[in-house]
Amino acid sequence: MAALVMPELKTVGALVAWARQSLVQAGVSNGAQEAMWLLEHALAVRSHQLVSHADRLVSPDVLVYAESLVARRVAREPLQYLLGTQEFCGLEFSVSPAVLIPRPETELLIHHVADHVQTLSDATIVDVGTGSGCVAITLAARLNGRRILAIDRSPEALVVAQRNATRHVVRDRIEWLEGDLLEPLRDLQGADSVDVIVSNPPYISESDWAGLEPDVRVFEPRMALVGGEQGTEFHERLLRESREFLVPGGLLIMEMGAGQAPTVRQLAEQIGGYAALRIIEDAAGIERVVMAQRVE
Numbered sequence: 043m044a045a046l047v048m049p050e051l052k053t054v055g056a057l058v059a060w061a062r063q064s065l066v067q068a069g070v071s072n073g074a075q076e077a078m079w080l081l082e083h084a085l086a087v088r089s090h091q092l093v094s095h096a097d098r099l100v101s102p103d104v105l106v107y108a109e110s111l112v113a114r115r116v117a118r119e120p121l122q123y124l125l126g127t128q129e130f131c132g133l134e135f136s137v138s139p140a141v142l143i144p145r146p147e148t149e150l151l152i153h154h155v156a157d158h159v160q161t162l163s164d165a166t167i168v169d170v171g172t173g174s175g176c177v178a179i180t181l182a183a184r185l186n187g188r189r190i191l192a193i194d195r196s197p198e199a200l201v202v203a204q205r206n207a208t209r210h211v212v213r214d215r216i217e218w219l220e221g222d223l224l225e226p227l228r229d230l231q232g233a234d235s236v237d238v239i240v241s242n243p244p245y246i247s248e249s250d251w252a253g254l255e256p257d258v259r260v261f262e263p264r265m266a267l268v269g270g271e272q273g274t275e276f277h278e279r280l281l282r283e284s285r286e287f288l289v290p291g292g293l294l295i296m297e298m299g300a301g302q303a304p305t306v307r308q309l310a311e312q313i314g315g316y317a318a319l320r321i322i323e324d325a326a327g328i329e330r331v332v333m334a335q336r337v338e
């Protein structure tokens with residue numbers, strides 16, 4: 043007769059201690075805190091209950107799930123993919139490995155787009171490379187009455203974005219387009235008809251990509267990260283191609299990487315068609331956002 047193998051039982055307290063030790067030993071920065079977040083999620087409890095329920099036994103299936111999450115984090119899978127969410131501008135977004143995890147510095151785009159359109163009641167705004175939809179959805183949630191289009195080349199990303207839009211009740215306020223940069227606009231928009239083109243494009247150079255932390259390089263979509271040999275290839279294309287669609291005085295606003303501002307500035311001058319170029323620094327003092335206004 044086959045021997046029955048009993049799963050090892052653990053109390054909540056023992057599980058917490060094991061998870062903390064595993065993440066800290068694996069060198070996960072903030073490992074002790076992340077252990078608590080993962081276990082709150084796996085056990086579906088509040089953090090204080092991880093302490094007050096320390097003597098309770100964890101049910102075998104929950105234990106297996108909790109241990110698998112900790113093992114995946116030890117293997118450097120990003121916390122946000124394990125928890126399934128990331129906050130952006132005060133809204134919660136579902137994330138999966140099909141999309142880039144929204145970053146806090148991208149919130150700068152929202153503030154400057156909102157500023158630009160505040161006096162334009164019927165503005166058209168295009169979010170290029172929408173990913174999780176964080177930019178388009180936040181703008182739709184904040185700005186009533188504006189027409190918002192969201193483009194991505196990845197159909198999988200668009201599925202995630204539309205799910206997020208449903209969650210924030212703006213699914214029907216956004217037009218969803220699959221395709222390469224501004225190409226999908228050709229069938230929809232005439233020339234000179236867009237007030238704002240906003241983009242957080244892929245901007246890591248091929249050589250920098252190889253040196254990224256495994257959390258990013260192994261798990262986040264390469265298509266969302268790598269811009270090409272230089273990293274500024276998408277900025278160049280957007281500067282070139284946006285001129286056809288922007289109204290006079292319309293704004294192209296893009297996120298960029300540390301040290302890319304001089305190249306982007308030079309590209310804008312070579313390409314021409316833009317008046318003032320404004321560079322905005324992020325909270326860390328890095329030149330992060332470029333604003334190019336089409337000549338009137």
Ligand SMILES: C[S@@+](CC[C@H](N)C(=O)[O-])C[C@H]1O[C@@H](n2cnc3c(N)ncnc32)[C@H](O)[C@@H]1O
Pocket residue numbers: 141142143144145148170171172173174175176177193194195196199221222223242243244245265266267
């Ligand atoms: C850096 S991510 C930005 C995602 C999201 N907007 C954010 O800020 O978190 C870049 C996005 O551009 C998309 N993308 C890459 N190449 C593209 C292309 N040629 N045309 C349209 N979208 C593209 C990727 O799929 C990805 O979702």
